[in-house]
Structures are given as C-alpha cells and as structure tokens.
Amino acid sequence: LRNSMRGRILLEEGNAKLGGLADVADRLANSKRILISACGTSWHAGLVGEYMFEHFTRIPTEVEYASEFRYRNPIVGSEDTVFFISQSGETADTLAALREAKLRGALALGICNAVGSSIARESDAGVYTHAGPEIGVASTKAFTSQLVVLALITLLIGRKKNLSLEDGKLIASELLTIPDKVEKILKLNPEIEIIAEQFKDAKNFLYLGRGYNFPVALEGALKLKEISYIHAEGYPAAEMKHGPIALIDENMPVVFIAPKDSTYEKIKSNIQEVKARGGKIIAIASENDDEIDHLVDYAIKIPDTIEMLRPILTVIPLQLLAYHIAVKKGLNVDQPRNLAKSVTV
Numbered sequence: 001l002r003n004s005m006r007g008r009i010l011l012e013e014g015n016a017k018l019g020g021l022a023d024v025a026d027r028l029a030n031s032k033r034i035l036i037s038a039c040g041t042s043w044h045a046g047l048v049g050e051y052m053f054e055h056f057t058r059i060p061t062e063v064e065y066a067s068e069f070r071y072r073n074p075i076v077g078s079e080d081t082v083f084f085i086s087q088s089g090e091t092a093d094t095l096a097a098l099r100e101a102k103l104r105g106a107l108a109l110g111i112c113n114a115v116g117s118s119i120a121r122e123s124d125a126g127v128y129t130h131a132g133p134e135i136g137v138a139s140t141k142a143f144t145s146q147l148v149v150l151a152l153i154t155l156l157i158g159r160k161k162n163l164s165l166e167d168g169k170l171i172a173s174e175l176l177t178i179p180d181k182v183e184k185i186l187k188l189n190p191e192i193e194i195i196a197e198q199f200k201d202a203k204n205f206l207y208l209g210r211g212y213n214f215p216v217a218l219e220g221a222l223k224l225k226e227i228s229y230i231h232a233e234g235y236p237a238a239e240m241k242h243g244p245i246a247l248i249d250e251n252m253p254v255v256f257i258a259p260k261d262s263t264y265e266k267i268k269s270n271i272q273e274v275k276a277r278g279g280k281i282i283a284i285a286s287e288n289d290d291e292i293d294h295l296v297d298y299a300i301k302i303p304d305t306i307e308m309l310r311p312i313l314t315v316i317p318l319q320l321l322a323y324h325i326a327v328k329k330g331l332n333v334d335q336p337r338n339l340a341k342s343v344t345v
C-alpha cells in the first residue's frame, strides 16, 4: 500500500512513470471504452475499478471474467483499452484474454503483483502493485493494493479528462489517510475474532452491499468460501428480494456492508427485512454510527473515507472474519484444499 502511495506522490508531482503507464496515458484517456478482465479476487477489484472509472472519467467501462473472454468472440478493437488484473500475473485465462485483446488491436494494460510475470511482460504497459509476496493462496493485500492502483489510474485519466481539480485533490489527499485507517482497522482484530467464534459452525453466509459496497460483498463471500469452506454468496443488497430472501432464517448469518454513505438508508431497510426473518446480522459500519447498534447483532465500526476508496477499508474486517473462522475450524488458511496460487491451466 505504501509503495502505491509513493506512486501517487510522483503522479502528483507530474513526473510519474507509473510503471510505464504515463507513456500511454493519452491513448488510455481517449479510449472509447475500457474493459477490465480478471479472475477471482482480481475480478472483484475490477468491479470496483468500473465504478471508479465511470464515476470520475465517464469512459464506459465493462468488467468481464477473463475465463469467459475467449469463448464469446468479444467486440474489442484499437479504440479500446483492456486492463488485465492479476496478483500472480500467471493466471492462464487472464493471459489468454490478454493475448486475444492484443490480437484485436486493443491497448493491453496489466496490473500485476508478481514482477516479471507473464501478464506483466506481455502487457503494453502497466503497474506493479508491489504488495509484497502473497504467502497464502487467497489474495488479500494484493486486493487492497489493486484498489489503490485503480484509484491512481482514475486520477491519471481524470487529469487528462474532465475530473475537477477539487475531486482530484480530494482523492489524492484521502489516499494519504488510508494507511493509518488500515492500521486502526487491524486493531479491531480481537473483536472480530470474538464474532468469528459465534459463526464458525454456520453452514451458509450471505453478504450484501450496494454501490461500491457490492464488490466488497462479493469479495467477503469469496474469502470465506476459499479458506473456511463455508458456502457464502455475495449479492447486491437490492437483489435480496429477487431470490436470496427465501434462504433467510435464524441459521443464515447475513453480513451487510453498511457504512454511512449514499446507500445507508436503503441498506437499513434491508437489514430490517433480514431481522424480521430471524437472520443473524453482522454489519461493517462507520465508526460514528450509533444507530446501527439497535439494528444488528454485531457492528464492526471502522474509520470512514470517500466513497471510491471505502472498499479498501471495508474489505479488511471481512478478510479477518474469514481468517478467524477458518483458524477456529482448524483449517490451513495459507493452503486451502483444491486451490492453487496461480491457476495456470
């Protein structure tokens, strides 16, 4: 995270070589469309990137599983930029999608953690997240670093496009506050461990969020699945009524990503709907939110930031929750069964 912050500072000084991205910045900013292609956790980072890019740069952006890219004859060409996000830089589907996009003339940009990896080498340009080696199979710090990089890229495109100076300054100054806020959240570890104890025997979990909190819900569910083998689903909170609500009873813990943002009022009604059906509720909430204590069983209160950077903070308690549940079940969190660090076939 701090390495990415250094990138931000260079960028602000106007002399950045953000992993070579500055050289292609004009083509990127003039793209007709941005596609983001990735797998697993990196795909969830891509979803956050879609929200950031469309919100601040107004370039139409789509996110796609790299594992589907080559099977659907995608319409991609020289006016498009395709980002390939991969912690390992070796994921076979992401690499195949990259080759396909390059063949079709798109600008192919990589966001990778592993220096010198195949995706990094074959991209036209890109950014290293420099999050350090991921020891465990499940991607965690790579995810938060990918989000920081996507915010930096939003700033880069924004500088070339229509981002207001005010917005730019706000994003840049908020980014500098993130490392201290992350430290504060990590101090909630004992509290999260106690919550994990209550839920370690659950058979299913639901994760819900709206807006920027939706990809975080997906990622929270994936972390739990990957390392604790508990079935978990992430949904946009508004989709709850279109199916998942049928699953809710006293045996279904529901995790709401519920910071005090523009989605808060709607999320509160979803919380009430779950409560009325006896579901146990854990909320990731803002540190100044006293109201939520009356609505949920457990509220994990974290420092706040601006909307686009919030996923960097809200995901951390979810990573810790999955970690503690897995440890309490006696599982090896670094080497979960059936999962490979790099899916190279």
Ligand code: F1P
Pocket (backbone or CB within 6 Å): 039, 040, 041, 042, 085, 086, 087, 088, 089, 090, 091, 094, 137, 138, 139, 339, 340, 341, 342, 343
């Ligand atoms: C993608 C990914 C990871 C997941 C696991 C399997 O990897 O799905 O998100 O945690 O390691 O692979 P990558 O392309 O980001 O390296």
